[in-house]
Amino acid sequence: MKISTYFLALLCPVILLSSCKKDAEEVTANTKSTFSIEFENQVNGSPLVLNTTSYKNAKGEDFKINVFKYYVSNIKLSKADGTTYLIPESYFLIDASKSESTNITFKDVPTGDYTKIEYTIGVDYARNFAGAQTGALDPINGMFWTWNSGYIFVKLEGTSPQSTADKNLLTFHIGGVTDPNNTIRTFATEINSANPLRVRADGKPNMHFIVNAAALFTGKTDVSFATLNFTMGGTNSVIVANNYANGLFRLDHIHN
Amino acid sequence: MLFLSIALMYACSKNEDEVAQEEKKITFSIPANFPAPAYNFEDNKLTNAGFALGKKLFYEARLSADKSVSCGSCHQQFAGFTQLDHKVSHGVNNCQGKRNTPPLVNLAWQKAFFWDGGVKNIETSPLNAITDACEMGTDIQTIVAFLKNTAPYPDLFKQAFGSTEINSQLILKSITQFAAVLVSGNSKYDKVMRKEGGISFTSTELAGYNLFKEKCTSCHAEPFFTDFSYRSNGLDLISADEGRSHITGVASDFGKFRVPTLRNIEYTSPYMHDGRFYSLDEVLEHYNSGVKASTNLDAQLKNGIPLNTTEKEQIKAFLKTLTDNEFIKNTLYSES
Numbered sequence: 001m002k003i004s005t006y007f008l009a010l011l012c013p014v015i016l017l018s019s020c021k022k023d024a025e026e027v028t029a030n031t032k033s034t035f036s037i038e039f040e041n042q043v044n045g046s047p048l049v050l051n052t053t054s055y056k057n058a059k060g061e062d063f064k065i066n067v068f069k070y071y072v073s074n075i076k077l078s079k080a081d082g083t084t085y086l087i088p089e090s091y092f093l094i095d096a097s098k099s100e101s102t103n104i105t106f107k108d109v110p111t112g113d114y115t116k117i118e119y120t121i122g123v124d125y126a127r128n129f130a131g132a133q134t135g136a137l138d139p140i141n142g143m144f145w146t147w148n149s150g151y152i153f154v155k156l157e158g159t160s161p162q163s164t165a166d167k168n169l170l171t172f173h174i175g176g177v178t179d180p181n182n183t184i185r186t187f188a189t190e191i192n193s194a195n196p197l198r199v200r201a202d203g204k205p206n207m208h209f210i211v212n213a214a215a216l217f218t219g220k221t222d223v224s225f226a227t228l229n230f231t232m233g234g235t236n237s238v239i240v241a242n243n244y245a246n247g248l249f250r251l252d253h254i255h256n
Numbered sequence: 257m258l259f260l261s262i263a264l265m266y267a268c269s270k271n272e273d274e275v276a277q278e279e280k281k282i283t284f285s286i287p288a289n290f291p292a293p294a295y296n297f298e299d300n301k302l303t304n305a306g307f308a309l310g311k312k313l314f315y316e317a318r319l320s321a322d323k324s325v326s327c328g329s330c331h332q333q334f335a336g337f338t339q340l341d342h343k344v345s346h347g348v349n350n351c352q353g354k355r356n357t358p359p360l361v362n363l364a365w366q367k368a369f370f371w372d373g374g375v376k377n378i379e380t381s382p383l384n385a386i387t388d389a390c391e392m393g394t395d396i397q398t399i400v401a402f403l404k405n406t407a408p409y410p411d412l413f414k415q416a417f418g419s420t421e422i423n424s425q426l427i428l429k430s431i432t433q434f435a436a437v438l439v440s441g442n443s444k445y446d447k448v449m450r451k452e453g454g455i456s457f458t459s460t461e462l463a464g465y466n467l468f469k470e471k472c473t474s475c476h477a478e479p480f481f482t483d484f485s486y487r488s489n490g491l492d493l494i495s496a497d498e499g500r501s502h503i504t505g506v507a508s509d510f511g512k513f514r515v516p517t518l519r520n521i522e523y524t525s526p527y528m529h530d531g532r533f534y535s536l537d538e539v540l541e542h543y544n545s546g547v548k549a550s551t552n553l554d555a556q557l558k559n560g561i562p563l564n565t566t567e568k569e570q571i572k573a574f575l576k577t578l579t580d581n582e583f584i585k586n587t588l589y590s591e592s
Contacts, residue, residue: 128376129376129377130377131299131300131377131378131379131380131428131429131432132377132379132380132424132425132427132428132429132432133425134423134424134425138396138423138424138425139380139383139396139424140396140397140400140423140424144380144383146375146380146383146384146386146387146388147370147374147375147384148374148375148502148503149374149375149376149377149380150376178504180505181505234505235505
């Protein structure tokens, strides 16, 4: 009894001190480990090469891509028993011109077998209107609209001979979080339970996603660059978001 | 032991305050006749060092592309932090902007910014001016690099945020420490409302206040003299500027603008989103005889607001009681 009182008394200021730190982590008994995700950017099965390679959209129109960037956020893993783990502060900007951005490592993930992954393509509603952000959400990344608060969720810029815009440009800046032009989309995929994402103390699995940039232009509505070559939010952005909601990401395989 | 714990807790929360104890402590004070603010410095602790840095950045012309324009060039203190005598903002390379610079006052109570409400957070509202080709014409990379390489900025960031790290977040947070402290609530009107020191309206001012409550407060609501809604007051049959619909994409918002505050209105000329009127007389004459049947004209203004000469003088006398000289002349906010 006496010992434990002393012990508590000693601990008391320690706890209080550490509570000063804002980001005190919750203590869990479970073990934690690491896994990673690789996003492999492609266009209809071919590797995405910026600026030089010509691709075809679903309408058979040629196009090149100069810029391809997108946000993936609020990554959530689920186990077969229905329990979920939301990776805290998970905001990532994948930029086809920065190879290091295509590989993301997650530390401190509770160990276990995960059979589903879901995430937001873009940035959740609240962060679009929040105060000054840093990291992936820093406006320095050129993915924040300064005249109409909110993030550009997916940015594809390029050229197409069919584009009627000045210099044949393609400008697809997809974003906007208020109805009727809300472009927040969630991607979810089941993981084969025979080969789940096995996060183990001694195992650091890697998930490999194929990202198809051409998915912006096909799916619900095939886009012709003759009629749609510029959008920065609004109804045309919704058309593009509805296209890529299903086709942009595909889980290719997991290295356990 | 318990005592020690409490002492430690106390130390945790007090540490940062003590640093700048000798100077006058910068505070964010809420006038007694104001409601609770929307921005309360929760994630951006107000400190003397943070405010001082924000103020220095606000007046730093070297942040702009041609090193000639600072925030303070367009938001001038003597004009209630708007730009005197400029219909529309005037930026780098003598470029004329699209809209009249709004005053920066009581921003902590605002939930949306710009004439069309496009910007949703006070902390991100300087970004457009920084990057707009016609305002400061630069980008964040350039500003961050400049600040990293220019004394005394690294030291000032260290004093304000505890590290010489400089990034857009800290730049914006410090500017906000300055901008959100710009509270104007010591006009004659406020003192009369708070029944301070036996101050009262003259009979003309009182008549003006009564007329104002009858004809204007449905939009210019007290105590901010705006209800923060978007409306058309019939300036043009067809507005040249889309206004609110630029943000919402909704046709019924075309040509609507945020009802502007009328605080310090005596000094914030020219008036309206495009700065078309230079005097309050012109504004009142607009309500009296100039209201156009714009597509989305506010229903209350269908027949304008008839005002005779006496009534105009009375309303003008009242509007001048919204001048807050303690705010306009406060050296705490001035370029030093």
